[in-house]
Amino acid sequence: MEVLRVQAVAALSSTQNDIPEEFIMSEHSRPSSTTFTGPTPDLPVIDLANPDRASVTSAIAEASREWGIFQVVNHGVPEELIKRLQLVGNDFFKLPIEEKEVYAANPSSGSLEGYGTQFDKDLEGKKSWVDFLFHIVWPQSRVNYKVWPQNPASYREVNEEYTKCMLPLVDEMFSNLSIGLGLEKGALKEAAGGDEMKYLMKINYYPPCPRPDLALGITPHTDMSTLTIILPDQVPGLQVSKDEHWIDVKYVPNALIVHIGDQIEIMSNGVYKSMLHRTTVNKEKARLSWPLFVEPPEEKEIGPLPQLITGEKPAKYKCKKFKDYQYCKINKLPQ
Template sequence: MEFHRVQTIASLSTDKETIPEEFIRPEKEQPAITTSHGPVPQIPTIDLNDPDEQNLVRLIVDASKEWGIFQIINHGVPSDLITKLQDVGKTFFELPQEEKEVYAKPHDSKSVEGYGSKLQKDPHEKKSWVDHLFHRIWPPSSINYKFWPKNPPSYREVNEEYGIYMREVVDKLFTTLSVGLGLEGQVLKEAAGGEEIEYMLKINYYPPCPRPDLTLGVVAHTDLSAITILVPNEVPGLQVFKDDHWIEAKYIPNALIIHIGDQIEILSNGKYKAVLHRTTVSKDKARMSWPVFLEPPGEFVVGPLPQLISKDNPPKFKTKKFKDYMYCKLNKLPQ
């Protein structure tokens, strides 16, 4: 079978004591220097099944304004399904390199879908210690199964089931965030693409790294999505920038980590904040995560909601097609 050769971290052989120069971050970004080790606040954890609706709205609104990130428990996704999602993803990344490269992102592709290690287009930029696989899991019209691994054989079934449960979580989050803005429950979801919102799954695989103090799995960024819903594994690494500190997210088994992304910040005209976050890596263990990015279709136009704009609160962001926003962000162009 013919496959597209990609350089990935998994295909890189490194010395046991060092890493290639292109992975070493400048000192102002190195985890050993910049991670906060003192007493720090914890990322909020919220019970999504809270019977007190007003309390749930208040907690999610506060977390989305102050942190841009929170963890949810009692979210309705079965714990055994989360385990299966992790198992099939881990099995794929443990396959021989040539088997993974069957799913490589095509060289000339304008989409991020496929297996690889690079997102931004900057040949002079430092590299990140991560391999990834991207593919959409919803809606059915946007799915391209050529990027879905056939090995392990249960991969498709598990991801399709996960997509079904995700939709319920997504609807509850959008509804709660809408109500928190004083709007009808469906407003934010409709403004982010409605039933056409694309669920882009990414599996991040961060192999063990001989010098985790010098490099990053993913550099500091906000997500270009509306919302990101992330499953981590038990290896810590997700860090959030809050009050001038990099704070590590506590691992809570079966919790989902919710990131407010750029599109919700835009739609709310800055009331909700997209979270600045990054990922560190481990010396001894592979870290993995499974974010689902909720993205408007490419042609869909997103801007501050008119209901939130007034003479005293003018628009803080431009209104533009999502594909144009994404192009500017990935190519580091001004919005």
């Protein structure tokens, strides 16, 4: 069945200065009426090059408790590599749609890897204003290069180089988060599957939208992952829910955004928060983002770490295989 991509919808809508009804959010969800315009605190920005390692650990733990999201600078990913990753992503989405369709995702096969359009709708049946490219980047034994674009020619090289930078950064995040809970530095990573964890790269492409006051790039959600590390571009759009307000995340040059995902909230027994977030769209410019999702193996059972359970702090979450958690969340079933 042919799927009408949002990029094509955007091209048609731009001539009419209107968008289809299924993309128009309900009044209580529209960014024009729900974005907080008063003074707001900025997301914590943490310098990973700070020689005071205890201070870095404390800042990461505090941000994960209070926000569930923070930005990191001096993270070890070269600025030149970031620019190359953004360039190949932009170049892919500039290709004719029929060329991108060669890599189309086939959800009926049980996989969302490839080029596609956000299939999930919100509870009111509204669609997100976004197309994507999605594929596993690690471990190499799980990589399906058939869904990796051959054009641009350097796509594979750049993504593999970026992934190599992500592996030690993710380890650093897990170590600091574990120590912040009073545990051994390897506790959270081991509980999440250790070296068997899966890394998935997604490029979100939000075309220009003639009615950004009415649409959302992605509707409110938390991530199913352990961690999500996002490379943004300079076009603003990420919003987080803080103190019952939707607030904009300010762009910090060369920073990466770290999200706490559902699985770390579960493993920490609620000490660390999985951040509710959404994205807005822009009338004049396309926006892209590169979230990297770090997930447990499908068969791995995830629950609160026993070291964190006491009589005063009983378990807040059930133990569940990650694949079962995914199924419940995707199908909006009780957890």
